[in-house]
Amino acid sequence: MRKKIIAGNWKMNKTLDEAAVLATEIRSHVMHSGHAHLVTILAPPFPYISELAHHCADTSGLELAAQNCHTETQGAFTGEVSAQMISSCGASFVLVGHSERRLYFQEDAEILRKKINQAYACGLTPIYCIGETWEQRSTGKHFETVAQQLRESLFHLTPDFFASHLLPILAYEPVWAIGTGNTATTEQAQEMHAFIRQELQQNWNTDLANACSILYGGSCNASNASDLFACQDIDGGLIGGASLKATDFQHIRQAMLEVLA
Numbered sequence: 590m591r592k593k594i595i596a597g598n599w600k601m602n603k604t605l606d607e608a609a610v611l612a613t614e615i616r617s618h619v620m621h622s623g624h625a626h627l628v629t630i631l632a633p634p635f636p637y638i639s640e641l642a643h644h645c646a647d648t649s650g651l652e653l654a655a656q657n658c659h660t661e662t663q664g665a666f667t668g669e670v671s672a673q674m675i676s677s678c679g680a681s682f683v684l685v686g687h688s689e690r691r692l693y694f695q696e697d698a699e700i701l702r703k704k705i706n707q708a709y710a711c712g713l714t715p716i717y718c719i720g721e722t723w724e725q726r727s728t729g730k731h732f733e734t735v736a737q738q739l740r741e742s743l744f745h746l747t748p749d750f751f752a753s754h755l756l757p758i759l760a761y762e763p764v765w766a767i768g769t770g771n772t773a774t775t776e777q778a779q780e781m782h783a784f785i786r787q788e789l790q791q792n793w794n795t796d797l798a799n800a801c802s803i804l805y806g807g808s809c810n811a812s813n814a815s816d817l818f819a820c821q822d823i824d825g826g827l828i829g830g831a832s833l834k835a836t837d838f839q840h841i842r843q844a845m846l847e848v849l850a
């Protein structure tokens with residue numbers, strides 16, 4: 590059975606003290622309501638990763654992710670953070686290709702392919718974010734867009750590679766649903782997740798496609814999480830706004846625990 594994952598992308602929010610309080614509350618929820626198949630991932634801003642790694646240490650089922658990494662391991666790149674640094678601070682995952690990175694920081698397919706390679710080279714598992722804009726969906730280009738994002742930045746990795754590396758996590762985040770309150774319907778989300786899995790199957794193989802966790806992100810909250818997580822190909826959520834309050838995030842985790850029960 591593939592892993593179910595509830596991940597919180599805190600984006601550029603919280604002070605260190607606030608982040609520590611939030612992580613401590615979530616840790617307590619994870620300790621009191623865990624499941625062998627559920628992994629909870631927190632993606633705080635870079636400066637907090639090391640501190641939160643201490644808070645989360647030895648908590649089974651609780652992991653840390655960075656929100657981004659650079660394409661190179663080290664060097665004269667003032668202001669940048671490498672996957673190696675992230676790994677040395679205690680995170681195991683890194684978001685790659687979030688639509689805010691693609692849009693505001695001009696991260697294109699080639700950069701994202703390098704970031705995925707760099708993450709693996711430094712022992713991190715990428716959480717690769719894909720999804721279409723409203724314009725792409727409204728002109729019927731949503732499947733083509735997502736297929737292209739997979740082809741250009743992920744499918745250079747072959748099944749052989751995964752004999753010695755963990756599968757990436759995929760996150761389908763329709764851009765029009767992020768931070769808007771316009772959550773994708775369960776039909777829209779399930780249809781795209783099934784399409785993504787089919788692409789994985791065609792480019793890799795059935796076993797890898799079935800083992801890959803595909804998360805939904807975009808205005809996922811305590812009221813819609815149960816319906817989304819009940820869908821066959823939705824293996825969890827990448828949560829933005831609703832991950833910033835421990836009680837909201839716990840309700841979303843609870844929705845997944847009920848699916849697993």
Ligand code: 13P
Binds near residue numbers: 767829
């Ligand atoms: P919201 O949950 O705030 O829509 O954000 C989703 C997201 O971008 C997670 O990466």
